[in-house]
Amino acid sequence: MNARRPRVIIVGAGFGGLFAAKTLNNKAVDVLLIDRHNYHTFTPLLYQVATSALDPSEIAYPIRSIFRGSSNVDVLLGDLTDINPEKQTISVRTNGDERTEAYDYLILATGSEVRYFGDKSIREHAFELRNLPDTTRLRNHLLRRFEEASWEPDADKRHALTTIVVVGGGPTGLETAGAVHELFNDVLAREFEDSDLQARVVLVEASPDLLKPYPENLRQAALEQLQSLGVEVVLSNPVVAVSDDEVTLGDGMKIPTKTFIWSAGVKASPVVEMLDVDVSENGRVFISPTTEVIGHEHIYAVGDMAYLENEQGDDYPMMIPPAQQQGQLAAKNILADIAGKAQNNFKYIDRGIMATIGRSRAVAWLYNRIPLRGFIAWVVWLIFHLMTLIGFRNRLNVLINWAWYYFTYDRSVRIILESPKEKD
Amino acid sequence: MNARRPRVIIVGAGFGGLFAAKTLNNKAVDVLLIDRHNYHTFTPLLYQVATSALDPSEIAYPIRSIFRGSSNVDVLLGDLTDINPEKQTISVRTNGDERTEAYDYLILATGSEVRYFGDKSIREHAFELRNLPDTTRLRNHLLRRFEEASWEPDADKRHALTTIVVVGGGPTGLETAGAVHELFNDVLAREFEDSDLQARVVLVEASPDLLKPYPENLRQAALEQLQSLGVEVVLSNPVVAVSDDEVTLGDGMKIPTKTFIWSAGVKASPVVEMLDVDVSENGRVFISPTTEVIGHEHIYAVGDMAYLENEQGDDYPMMIPPAQQQGQLAAKNILADIAGKAQNNFKYIDRGIMATIGRSRAVAWLYNRIPLRGFIAWVVWLIFHLMTLIGFRNRLNVLINWAWYYFTYDRSVRIILESPKEKD
Numbered sequence: 001m002n003a004r005r006p007r008v009i010i011v012g013a014g015f016g017g018l019f020a021a022k023t024l025n026n027k028a029v030d031v032l033l034i035d036r037h038n039y040h041t042f043t044p045l046l047y048q049v050a051t052s053a054l055d056p057s058e059i060a061y062p063i064r065s066i067f068r069g070s071s072n073v074d075v076l077l078g079d080l081t082d083i084n085p086e087k088q089t090i091s092v093r094t095n096g097d098e099r100t101e102a103y104d105y106l107i108l109a110t111g112s113e114v115r116y117f118g119d120k121s122i123r124e125h126a127f128e129l130r131n132l133p134d135t136t137r138l139r140n141h142l143l144r145r146f147e148e149a150s151w152e153p154d155a156d157k158r159h160a161l162t163t164i165v166v167v168g169g170g171p172t173g174l175e176t177a178g179a180v181h182e183l184f185n186d187v188l189a190r191e192f193e194d195s196d197l198q199a200r201v202v203l204v205e206a207s208p209d210l211l212k213p214y215p216e217n218l219r220q221a222a223l224e225q226l227q228s229l230g231v232e233v234v235l236s237n238p239v240v241a242v243s244d245d246e247v248t249l250g251d252g253m254k255i256p257t258k259t260f261i262w263s264a265g266v267k268a269s270p271v272v273e274m275l276d277v278d279v280s281e282n283g284r285v286f287i288s289p290t291t292e293v294i295g296h297e298h299i300y301a302v303g304d305m306a307y308l309e310n311e312q313g314d315d316y317p318m319m320i321p322p323a324q325q326q327g328q329l330a331a332k333n334i335l336a337d338i339a340g341k342a343q344n345n346f347k348y349i350d351r352g353i354m355a356t357i358g359r360s361r362a363v364a365w366l367y368n369r370i371p372l373r374g375f376i377a378w379v380v381w382l383i384f385h386l387m388t389l390i391g392f393r394n395r396l397n398v399l400i401n402w403a404w405y406y407f408t409y410d411r412s413v414r415i416i417l418e419s420p421k422e423k424d
Numbered sequence: 425m426n427a428r429r430p431r432v433i434i435v436g437a438g439f440g441g442l443f444a445a446k447t448l449n450n451k452a453v454d455v456l457l458i459d460r461h462n463y464h465t466f467t468p469l470l471y472q473v474a475t476s477a478l479d480p481s482e483i484a485y486p487i488r489s490i491f492r493g494s495s496n497v498d499v500l501l502g503d504l505t506d507i508n509p510e511k512q513t514i515s516v517r518t519n520g521d522e523r524t525e526a527y528d529y530l531i532l533a534t535g536s537e538v539r540y541f542g543d544k545s546i547r548e549h550a551f552e553l554r555n556l557p558d559t560t561r562l563r564n565h566l567l568r569r570f571e572e573a574s575w576e577p578d579a580d581k582r583h584a585l586t587t588i589v590v591v592g593g594g595p596t597g598l599e600t601a602g603a604v605h606e607l608f609n610d611v612l613a614r615e616f617e618d619s620d621l622q623a624r625v626v627l628v629e630a631s632p633d634l635l636k637p638y639p640e641n642l643r644q645a646a647l648e649q650l651q652s653l654g655v656e657v658v659l660s661n662p663v664v665a666v667s668d669d670e671v672t673l674g675d676g677m678k679i680p681t682k683t684f685i686w687s688a689g690v691k692a693s694p695v696v697e698m699l700d701v702d703v704s705e706n707g708r709v710f711i712s713p714t715t716e717v718i719g720h721e722h723i724y725a726v727g728d729m730a731y732l733e734n735e736q737g738d739d740y741p742m743m744i745p746p747a748q749q750q751g752q753l754a755a756k757n758i759l760a761d762i763a764g765k766a767q768n769n770f771k772y773i774d775r776g777i778m779a780t781i782g783r784s785r786a787v788a789w790l791y792n793r794i795p796l797r798g799f800i801a802w803v804v805w806l807i808f809h810l811m812t813l814i815g816f817r818n819r820l821n822v823l824i825n826w827a828w829y830y831f832t833y834d835r836s837v838r839i840i841l842e843s844p845k846e847k848d
Binding site: 037038039055056057058060062064065067068069075076077094095099132133136143144147148151187190191192393396397400401404410413414415416417418 | 461480484567571824825828834837
């Protein structure tokens, strides 16, 4: 009865790692869940933090709180620095120290990071919308530019301060462009009345299409909804260079701006490089249909960092649902392996995709069959995201903030809050 | 009809400056309200942000939002750098530039800052609870020490990580000590079960008494409530030195700790030094009963930075109600002066004082006549603070968070969120 229980280490508490840990919760294994943050982030709503609609804590849930009462899930805050598949250990930097932890099974779920194309000036000037620290930084930046603009006597400089360029025609790009435009309109129009401020939001996409995975009529609907909101959409035109004062596009068009947001590409987390195996074009590690890393035993990888093809030969998209489902499968397969049973292959349940474009505007493509657009799509989007948030308190607070904003147009969380560096 | 309207500049959007601006809102003057933050802070609840009970934005209200629709109040974000009483101008550093603004009347309401006594090691190691950036830094620090402690094998080191020393027997000290102790107990006991973590909170006061302005029986009640909560109270014992690892008291007692919070004294904002006049022992500028700065014309000072005595020869306390009432009076006196009427003298309406000491514990001394303690005092404290918050949305969210916490003991806002430096 005193035999040591198998130890499963999960790296990353995003959607893949979190669902793996939940699946292993209170099972006959010891689980160590490692993340660099003490919270799980509900990333689909990051752009709402950037645009002052939600508080950071409303889309962040403390990991320990999720596993309160768990008999077998422990939490370690730190950065993965090494994987040793021979010894079955990993190294983690935590509080300035390096500690080594042994595993019987390892689940890697460290996600993805932003991928840049072209000139290095692009990367240097870009804001990202990938985690809460970056996002609150963008919020502070946007609000500061408003304040600066209201006191800027030069009309051109003033206009540049209230111009935002968003790159990337995927859901994040559309949602951000729409939300920034609404923030500008709501706030500038009502609180900077005397200042002659005009918002300009430009969405830039290098390819000819927005929302590539959607059918043509929904792509067109998204474009029309963006334009009806007032967002300028520039297609088939890549960004070639960015300076402190302007963005230059492929056709020579120059957009004077102080705010450049990049959401035009992702690549696998650099943790993949620790595995010393071949990777896909965008850095993902190849996994078997059971989610095991090809070339290593007892190591699983799930979500954005893992490359797996479906029966049509397409890789699964770097989105939340495959990550969640692969996380669950990896955990179940580990339990099966421990029990001496056969492991199962990944079967993706695709419930569809949706994107919102500001107040009362959205597109949805449910179960890859049902197209929705406009108000009805937006209501479906609202309900789905509200229900997917973790925790009743978060849902209630988000509901209040959204309702408040819907009826009053008041962006409630509009504070410029910069945290000084930690004391030690 | 086109005569220039008198221009009133208010520096500081704390309680004094905010109430002055509200009094001048939509009157026949131009108002410029200057603050270094874009929000007004409800400072009495800062300790609740530090202890993960409330979100920063729930006690911060965007200044422009308060004056939305105002015909005459404009807002400038920046730091006051100079006052020129001869030219009637001030200088403000904003976005890296220095700008000069002319006034007909100036209201200074820049408050106070922390005052340190004794060894310089005290200042170097102290956390303050004076504004939101400091407070979120303390929140991050506390949560990080929990995580660190749970993985620290050495028992003494582990214990130091969960020991907090709070200095100062005023309301902020008591409230902070109580709230930190509850945070520790709520969280440690339930989410770090395996880790053998014990919370230790020590409240240190150099004088023999807590809550000096309260009658003796309420002071005693406060002491008993703190002790019943589990807080160690050390009286008549000053802090003489602080290092990275311990706090040393006057009698030689050493407390191993990584967290040292100072709320043992305040002095006037250094803006007072720009006025080139004599100041009180704690740096406050002397004002006349009309709240005008003695020695300068057309300059008013209100709140913590201003020194005025009542009929008994005592100075008004550095608290919110005198600041609010002086802010209102300064604004009314300026309007009277413009109209050629006589100015009024300050008459303080004292509604009493209260302090809370964790869940269901508080003391209150209403109208300096009615003593309350325990649950009833706590309910009065709750209702009063809830109603004093600006804005319905804030009240609703705070109410939800408090109710949530009261019934579940779940500190909902427990995220370690460090903002990286702003991009430009």
